Amino acid sequence: MKLTQLIRVGLAGLLIAFPAGAADEAATNSTGAVPAEISASIAVSNTTAGPADAAEIDALKKAVQELGQKVQALEQQRQQEQQTNTAAATEQIQDLDQKVRILGRQRELDQDAAAAAAKAQPKLIAGTSGFTAMSADSNFVFSLKGVLQVDSRTFFHDSDIKSNDGFLLRRARPIFQGTVDRDFDFRFTPDFAPATPTIFDAYGNYRYAPWAQLRAGKFKTPEGLEQLQEDVYTSFNERSLVTDLVPNRDVGLQLWGDINGGVLSYAVGIFNGVGDAQNSGNAAYENEVEFAGRLFAQPFKNSDLTALQGLGFGVAGTSQNGTSNLKDLPSTTGGTSPGYTTDGQQQFFAYSTNTIANAEHWRLSPQGYYYYGPLSLMGEYAISDQGVRNTATGAKAYLQNTAWEISGGWVLTGENATFAGVTPLHPFDPHNGQWGALQVVGRYEELNIDNDAFPRFASLASSASAAQAWSAGLNWYLNKNIRINGSFSHTTFTGGGGAGTTAPAIVTRQAENVFFTRIQLSF
């Protein structure tokens, strides 16, 4: 019974000392020694056991030790399993972390690739500058632009002249322009406003560099400053009397360029040659060509002198030998060319019907402008020296007609005035109290016919020998695309005003007073 009791006590001790899951206690005893509780039990038993039980006790001790070792082995196994599981979990977490990072990076790269692919797509742009389609690399560009000008002219105190008041489509021009193969530009501008649609611009342009470009086709001859200004940016509805003495468009070939971003611009060209203020046809068959050249400087354009950045000045000229056609003159009485016209686009001078161009025709035009903040100033002088011959009398002469103008403006709403117009800071939006930009403009101009023109080559009775005009106006820029103008011009004449019911006599009979309006849409 004692042995049985001893075994019970020992086992009970084991159960108490090592209950299942008592990991903490077990962890503190990892040396393989018999736990203290068991040793105490055995010690107690030994003190009361007789010699006969010694073997049993030893066996029991051994069994207990074996049990302890087994427990210890189990603990070690459990710890190893825990470590293995932790390492596996850590590795799994690291793997997952890498996968997440890789997915994130892949997403970044996909986004980059998508952005790059988007850049490689052709672009369609609609904006204030028109509608443009271009290849991703911008080497191929096609733009649709347009100009529509709806004018009114109201003449005062001109009771002898019928049918000069009213509304008119001054310009109705779609503009097709673009670039092919990166360096080759083109522009095509028909005008549907005249009774017969007319081609104004039709040219190709090769850009070797900004400072070396070659243009061929029909385009503006590089001569008059105001003439070279885009139609949509001129201060008044009609250009000044100076423009009467310079060519409009002509067919030819021109080398030109802007040096150092436009600090210096040059143009030299060969053209068919046209009479003053004329827009050439699409072909001309003459032996003699007209040379034209222009040099224009904006010396402070890129400087820090802001007050002088908008200063530009230059000189231009043309020269043609052997002119001998009626079409080389600005106009003859009853001819189809408009010739020298007033601000109201009424003819005030015409050569006699038997006068033709003869020998040399040259022009010279010093010119300049100044823009600073809302201020704009422009001045231009022109000489047109035309050889003429009277086919009836054989008389010949060189007639030197001259003209000059000075104009200025001030943007009341504070925007900057530029050669390329005014951009409203607050485009028209009445719902938000924005009304666009307002500009007041004024101009004085004169055109003088050479005295030698009278009477052998023109009639002083019908044509004026000089015209002087002043104009004042108000330009309302609703936004970049829409502009509304109102202006008044007063023109007086020297000479002319004789008998007759046609221009120029009927025009020069009294001063011209005309009020203009314009609604302009351009993009």
Add this chain to the structure above:
Amino acid sequence: MKTFFFKLLLVCALAVTAEAKEIKLLNASYDPTRELYQDYNAAFARYWKAKTGDDVVVAQSHGGSGKQAQSVINGLGADVVTLALAYDIDAISQQAKLLPADWQKRLPDNSTPYTSTIVFLVRKGNPKHIKDWDDVVKPGVVVVTPNPKTSGGARWNYLAAWAYALDQYGHDDAKARDFVKRLYKNVPVLDSGARGSTTTFVERGIGDVLLAWENEAYLALKQFGADKFDIVTPSLSILAEPPVAVVDKVAKKHGTAEVAQAYLEYLYSDEGQDIAGRNFYRPRDPKAAAKYAGQFSPVKLVTVDSVFGGWQKAQKIHFADGGVFDQIFQP
């Protein structure tokens, strides 16, 4: 009036001549040269100012070498190109005719003023025990390298691995192919350029090893800390020769031919070579090379010409559409 036009033309001609003094250059380069050319451009500007009195401003454009070459072909107005490998400049010559076919003969050392090679950038302590190319292809090793289709550096990486395999397996192309295939099996993401791969490895924390330009690896160590990464130099790598060239037609158009040529020639000067060494490129000049030799570990280097028969052949076999890379790499 005739005299008027002659005078006008004369003035125009003088004005055009004056224009040539404005000097702006565009250098289209590959990805890891940003820091090199930032230093070099400043040095060249000082040199040119002292020599001519003119200011020169060099704009930089960087990207994968192949992509940069394509950009120049498509119209990027680069006056000079400093790309990762000759094939990319050959492509500009052949496809866009912007410079002559013999462009590489115009400057010393085949127009390669500095060289580099391919090394491994690993995490600090090298936890994956990567010592050589064999370790890179082991399963479970995550490798970061850019796309050989767009990156010059990636092509150097690829060829270096291939050359090692040939060396190890008795010049058996099939085994080399299998070796490189195993390598790319370990690549989870392909960046378009070497700098992108550095970002992937260093900043995004992806991968166990970055196959990198030697200069790029040292730069990463310098910028991000030697306590974060180690550089492992393999037993064999490839001599990377990044060439330079004036893009003749563009430079002529811009009126910059003279300064563009001087810009590249100055890379061979003492100062140019020193700047290359400072930026962890291997200078050509023996004096500069000796000065910076200590910063590089010794490595057996092979060349594209000796192992692959030149870039044209290597490109056609390995990187052209349908080539070996397309066959072995499955994204």
